[in-house]
Amino acid sequence: MNTTETERGAATLLAASEIKGTKVTNFQNQEIGDIDEVLIEPDMGQVRFAVLSVGGFLGLGSTRVAVPWRAFQIVKASGKVKCMLDATREHLEKAPRVDGKNYERLYPAAAAEPIFVYWDVEWIAEPETAAR
Amino acid sequence: MALLAVVLVGANLASAADEKKTAGSYPALVAASEIKGTGVKNLKNEDLGKIEEVLIEPDGGQVRFVVVEVGGFLGLGATKVAVPWTAFQLSKDGNKPKWVLDADKERLKNAPKVEGKNYERLYTRAAAEPVFVYWRIIWVEPSPSTSISPSLSSSPSPSPSP
Numbered sequence: 001m002n003t004t005e006t007e008r009g010a011a012t013l014l015a016a017s018e019i020k021g022t023k024v025t026n027f028q029n030q031e032i033g034d035i036d037e038v039l040i041e042p043d044m045g046q047v048r049f050a051v052l053s054v055g056g057f058l059g060l061g062s063t064r065v066a067v068p069w070r071a072f073q074i075v076k077a078s079g080k081v082k083c084m085l086d087a088t089r090e091h092l093e094k095a096p097r098v099d100g101k102n103y104e105r106l107y108p109a110a111a112a113e114p115i116f117v118y119w120d121v122e123w124i125a126e127p128e129t130a131a132r
Numbered sequence: 133m134a135l136l137a138v139v140l141v142g143a144n145l146a147s148a149a150d151e152k153k154t155a156g157s158y159p160a161l162v163a164a165s166e167i168k169g170t171g172v173k174n175l176k177n178e179d180l181g182k183i184e185e186v187l188i189e190p191d192g193g194q195v196r197f198v199v200v201e202v203g204g205f206l207g208l209g210a211t212k213v214a215v216p217w218t219a220f221q222l223s224k225d226g227n228k229p230k231w232v233l234d235a236d237k238e239r240l241k242n243a244p245k246v247e248g249k250n251y252e253r254l255y256t257r258a259a260a261e262p263v264f265v266y267w268r269i270i271w272v273e274p275s276p277s278t279s280i281s282p283s284l285s286s287s288p289s290p291s292p293s294p
Contacts, residue, residue, distance in 0.1 A: 045217030
């Protein structure tokens with residue numbers, strides 16, 4: 001992903017309760033959905049995934065996909081936080097889905113790592129996992 | 133046969149170590165929308181207050197602070213304090229995490245407060261680091277936007293292969 005320093009960075013802390021519902025657009029400025037949930041790795045407090053609720057964009061009805069936090073570009077535009085994701089319709093269509101609220105499934109590295117690979121984000125094992 | 137025995141013993145040891153590591157920690161991802169309102173207790177099982185907000189550093193996605201609303205415990209009316217995520221101990225309590233913070237009344241009373249929803253103030257290092265120091269958590273400079281910090285990428289520790 002060709003991200004430059006200046007594009008990125010909201011220079012504020014994001015309040016988790018305000019992230020839900022944030023619109024996500026792609027690089028073609030198409031609205032691809034909104035953020036439904038933020039999933040945090042418990043030990044260090046690292047956000048692992050944002051669950052993106054993909055709306056009619058796919059023409060598939062509502063679908064939810066897990067996307068690594070670092071795949072998003074978060075920018076501040078005229079005082080508002082904006083979320084961008086480099087994802088075409090096709091890329092979203094094939095993206096790993098999330099069913100219901102069964103987030104526990106996304107905890108083991110075996111389940112999480114392929115999602116990072118799909119989104120081309122480097123998987124960093126939690127310190128605990130790495131020590132094994 | 134001897135080889136098989138060794139393998140089995142090895143497997144047992146590994147799973148015992150796994151169990152030890154996860155004991156006292158929460159073995160699942162925490163859904164941010166479910167955190168708000170969760171009670172926080174101290175080591176004496178006293179209610180300290182409840183979680184009001186979770187503040188995320190946008191670039192790397194690191195949760196920097198958990199804002200705890202301290203209730204009548206202090207006898208001071210409602211006060212909000214910012215506490216680094218790693219100051220908490222999370223453990224499993226049924227299907228939900230149980231949040232424990234090692235803090236007595238005195239410690240909470242003197243803790244850095246949060247006024248209103250002005251969370252932007254807590255973004256700068258100058259504002260955030262003293263909060264970490266207060267809670268005896270090592271301040272870690274947020275990683276640069278896109279790449280892993282050099283110290284991590286040059287780290288000799290091998291990444292685990294699946």
